[in-house]
Amino acid sequence: MNNLWHLTGKIQPRSLTESRLRLHYAIQFIAATGSALAEPLQDYSHTSLTWKSDLKVFVGAVIHAIRSFQVALDPVSLISIILDKHGETIATSPLEGKTLVEGMNWHKKQISQLGADAEKIAFLSYPPDDFPDHAIAHGATFNTSEVAGRQELANYYANTHQLLQEIVAETEDASPIHTWSHHFDMATLISIPGKKNGEPITVGVGMSPGDRSYDEPYWYVSPYPYPDTTSLPKLAGGGFWQTQHWVGAVLTASQLTTDSDGAQEEQVRAFLYSAVKASKALLV
Template sequence: MKAWQTIAKIPPDALVESRLQLHYAIQFIAATGTALAEPLPDYSHTSLAWHPVLEVFVGSAIQAPQPFQVALDPVRLKLILLNQQSETIAALPLPGKTMAAGLNWLQQELSQLGVDGNKIAFLDYPPDDFPDHPLAYGASFDIHQALALGELANYYANTAPLFEAIIATTEDATATRIWPHHFDMATLIMLPGIKNGSPLTVGVGLSPGDTNYNEPYWYVSPYPYPDTASLPALDRDGFWHTQHWVGAVLPASRLAESISAEAQQPQVEAFLQAALRTSIALLKSESPAEV
């Protein structure tokens, strides 16, 4: 496992432009999975994963005469086609390219691999529920913030093994997935019991930033949402988010003041573990099992 890379070297709220460009760039992966991967009920065929060896975002494996996966190098903003051995088949640097140019390249390259590239189209999201950016109107990708891109990649690289540790010791936890809609990386834990007709779940995730917080943050969200009037205190500088959704939150700006891997990793790990225990306890105390 790769050692924790120190983060928050760049002010977390200075990552917004790079985060938005990455969010748009991963749409090529999601579009390919949606069009060509075997559909799954939870839509995970549209999701991505973090590849810890190549240090790229990677999509679903696509069955074709020449099987492949679409990947994105987040630091170089490079779109990559990988074969079954995770070797590069073709690559397109996105800086200087528009979304339309990237899609045209992807369609042509995939057609050479024996699939119908014309099936690939960008996903439609609900109005006002996907970040706006000049890339949506024909602007080109820009890599002038390479340090910020690398910093964002480290958030995912650092967090992925923490989630894997949770999954390994927790029953009924899904694989870690990165969702193209909100660009969050998360695992969902299913608990026994039902409340008000809904299964009991806890989502454990990392967001690179969104309309809730203009910076990366970790979250642990129990569902159905507990009563916000009696939420217990959180340690490790976490707090409860209660607007529109309920969850324990640790923003990047609250990481240990001594910016070092030795301080950051145990803080994030302890926050996730404690918030998970608290969330499970809240659901169990409020939710007698229903048959």
């Protein structure tokens, strides 16, 4: 354990939906820029975000231009940021009172000045039934009033990033940690040698801030191809198995102890490690 864990639970996890949706839309500027201007990667991770723990911001891929840069977002203040390749700030713009179009126009203007072809940038398209709808998508402006909710969500990401760093460091064939713009989950993917039923064998380990499955933050470990669910092993930390629509081990934020930051960290760690071990065994 370490003293970097941020105690969560001061805000009821199921009350974070509105903050989460606004933040989900705010990260789309990062994804759009990476999709249009970063070097394409087979796993599409050039469209993903990374948690930059020293600055406590989400950052996108490095864009090589006359002046190389990264697009970033402060999730608590909802301020869009352009960083240079050394992590120094080039420009900032609060999203408060801006529409998606206005926010995009600001990004394009700044990026053009750095020597990149900003006209290529466009919002990513997602299946309409698999991406959350919100008034922001229909012209409403960003509202930054829910600071406490966004701080709470930032704490979930920061905490998870710490634990995933441990897992990646200790696990062979674990991918870098990405936060994906589609479902807004932070995860690593563990690849296991061989195939099962003709499919690559993987274990996804991560945290979702909430979605259709659970309208609150939750940690998950998902073995693939999905194993038989008739005899699933017990999990540590109060976790349980999700078997409807997808199969995976789950620990919801509302199940977390609020005794102390150390106890909370240990509960999530115990869950993740037991679920990874169980998932690998189910895939043998």
